[in-house]
Amino acid sequence: MADAVELEVGGRTVRLTHPDKVFFPERGFTKLDLARYYAAVAPGILRALRDRPTTLERYPDGLTGEWFYQKRAPKSMPDWIPTAHITFPSGRSADEMCPTEEAAVVWAAQYGTLTFHPWPVRRTDVDRPDELRIDLDPQPGTDYADAVRAAGELRAVLDEFGGLRGFPKTSGGRGLHVFVPIEPRWTFTQVRRAAIAVGRELERRMPDHVTIKWWKEERGEKIFVDYNQTARDRTIASAYSVRPRPHAPVSAPLRWDEVPDAHPRDFDLATMPARFAELGDVHADMDDHRWSLEALLELAAKDERDHGLGDLPYPPEYPKMPGEPKRVQPSRAKKPKPAEES
Template identity: 85%
Template sequence: MGAAKGKSAAVEIDTGERTVRLSSPDRVVFPERGFTKLDVAEYFVAVGPGILRALRDRPTTLQRYPEGAAGEFFYQKRVPKNHPDWIPTATIAFPSGRTADEMCPTEVAAVIWAAQYNTLTFHPWPVRGEDLDRPDELRIDLDPQPGTDYADAVRAALELRSLLDEFGGLEGWPKTSGGRGLHVFVPIEPRWTFTQVRRAAIAVGRELERRMPDAVTTAWWKEERGERIFVDYNQTARDRTIASAYSLRARPHAPVSAPLRWDEVEDARPEDFDLATMPGRFAEVGDLHAGMDEQAHSLEALLALADKDERDHGLGDLPYPPEYPKMPGEPKRVQPSRAKHEE
């Protein structure tokens, strides 16, 4: 892969299912490494079975970069009106009560079609088109705060793995975020609402925090987090999404969110997985998360833990993001330092 020089005509990308037209294939998307729009499309073809598995039948928000990875971007939630009729859609509801039709990919060609519109990162909802109100994945985002790095996220992830096993024999599937963090996805039965799944995520975060108090935090307010790994429980709230496996991230070296085996988490380096290296890795090991769809765990043990936290320790809900309507039982959304100042 590499930069093409001069302006070239549109090309056709064959996905094996259908052919998708790609205009301006030589336009540079990642300036530092010279990767072009064609390189991006060919990358998505190379990892096609993996990214399709991550997106299949899921309402998906597109993170688009019209000026390339170094330029401005926007999130497209509503599928363009001119989208092909072979790309299914689903009507999702936001916390505000508004709705939108989002694309629900069912074939790799949909990913290439989105790449034609300068999509680098795909943000699938944790639900399928047949049940838009009950997630089938518990997604745990281990987010390094200033002063911490990937190695700190690894230590938290390894403890998280043990924790999940203890509470219902849950199996987590790790991947790099494409930055310094780690994501761990747990396939679950689609029996619980977004609110209940978020409650389970909070319980996970609090238990991990108890086990690693100097290394992990669930503090929503940045001023309270310190140099710890933040368990971003709000990534499980309705309309909050996490970059899919195999998505490209808009950083200079064109990193990707890479699925990992647990036995390679500790030795992995996020910078090793990028647009140039991932196709070879995928050809060698395939989609390491291919088995996720064969599992569906119960959240009952984690929800029981949440009940115990509230009953025995008075630990109820935690703040939602600022754009959300006030939720029942939610504490005040006031920055601690500001609340103390106003007393």
Template identity: 75%
Template sequence: MAGEVVELRVGDRTVRVSHPDKLYFPEPGYTKLDLVQYYLAVGEGITRALGNRPTTLERHPDGIGGESFFQKHAPKHLPDWIPTARVTFPSGRSADEICPTEIAAVLWAVNLGAVTFHPWPVRRDDTDHPDELRIDLDPQPGTDYADAVRAAHELRAVLDEHGLRGWPKTSGGRGLHVFVPIVPGWTFTEVRRAVIACGRELERRMPERVTVAWWKEERGKRIFVDYNQAARDRTIACAYSVRSRPRAPVSAPLRWEEVDDVVPRDFDIKTMPVRYAEVGDVHADMEGERFGLESLLDLARRDERDRGLGDLPYPPEYPKMPGEPKRVQPSRAKRTPPRG
């Protein structure tokens, strides 16, 4: 099929797939067309997960073994039927990003080499107020998926005590993500603070297993609650996204009762369509729920008032934020003499 073009009729759209036999995942031998067919098989699920959200594309035009880049601006020659939304970055700059609303838009992006989709936690009509609280349970060296599962169960209890319900999914690597649909009335700063409060409570309950320490030297063999994934312009691969790893794993939505019985390698572009055909989108009911953050933000205020626990460091590329502590690695701070 070298040099050929495959045309797919998807709803009212015709999507062209150029070089369908181009090798994207050399180890299992998966091609661009295999990737297209995967996303077509989970079409309603990936469309629900992207849901009219500004989306950064992780593009691998020559497959995962070649050069790659994150595309935040809408690609050139964007069809007029794919909407965009303007998002503002921490630097103050802005960009128009694509907002997929149908599976044809996903396939169009895959034809450009998009492997993974990283949607913002906002919708196109309000890009300053997140409608998802996203909690990333990131295993550190010496820990694995089983450790993330233990943390996730305790996280579920924390959320429940604050009147929240989370939906878990594999990250596509070793970790777990838990998403909570929220009313879009809070700023990115407030949502991030709610994640920090949640992470600190989890750390208090599991001090030997969980940490919110930003500096790697302080994390140890624990699960890191990556609270900065809630910062503006930080995104998480959405449900059903393929990850750019050798075996083409995918970020798999789970029911809570499944979390203990699976491992991330169970889900890839060949096994997920089979599961999807059997059980459908197990996160479809997220769309009918919206929760408030009042309780977690109250917890954040109590942490600051009673325990002196204020903000935590932002990533290094972010401007200095009000109330943020010094961004100095602890070991460097100890050995750097004061000026004067």
């Protein structure tokens, strides 16, 4: 077993220790396989991560070992990888790594990083998101085909409200993510409000197939539009990230015409490099676009004005937010006492 190897990536040399350590026992993929994968798709994943504060999902001993999310930049991080200072809803803060070179991704793989979780902001302005991220999350009893059906209607909604263009990708599981590049002039709260408006419109159009209910007991066998993935400090796995599942799937960027016939298991650590070599990054032009959220925010205002539909619950670890309804699971909410008979 080799003690270390060196990989040349983007003009830099990255040293990889214990390259033969098995990271995915079911497939036999090693740490070196992981690093070579990220080197093969480096231009694509760098496009997804460039200048973004990024949390690392690390498995230092592979999939069967302990794992953790690393938000603060590792002390061992080289000085050619910049950072950004970010603040969490708790009030705490951290300096997170912000990849600007392909070698940064392979360097992170050396430390057992499987999945990269970038913020929807750039390090030049960490309070103004430049992506609206829609997470179509299949609930029990539904699958990828149901997410595809919802994604088709989502595409129509985005086009109707502002001529927005979404960029779809597999989640690496059963779901779909659709990212929309936006002008970086809205707050996290406003972007979340736009996501809620999208979810409500989808729910109106597909009431038997889509839900925006936060509480799992209310969702049923539907696709959940997880609007809270747009809340501050919530992140979604980047395009090309390897996901921590036994068959080593990856989050695969797709063209819209591929969405209906694709299957999440088609894309993994072994197959994606060949696809990338043939097609390149199918989302390569994503950063060339910036759309306005004004139409979606007008829809949100109309929902509140005409239908009394205001804010929705935040995740449990968040402080109570202005205008937020009671953060109580419906089955545990206190029932009003019946009125006494006169």
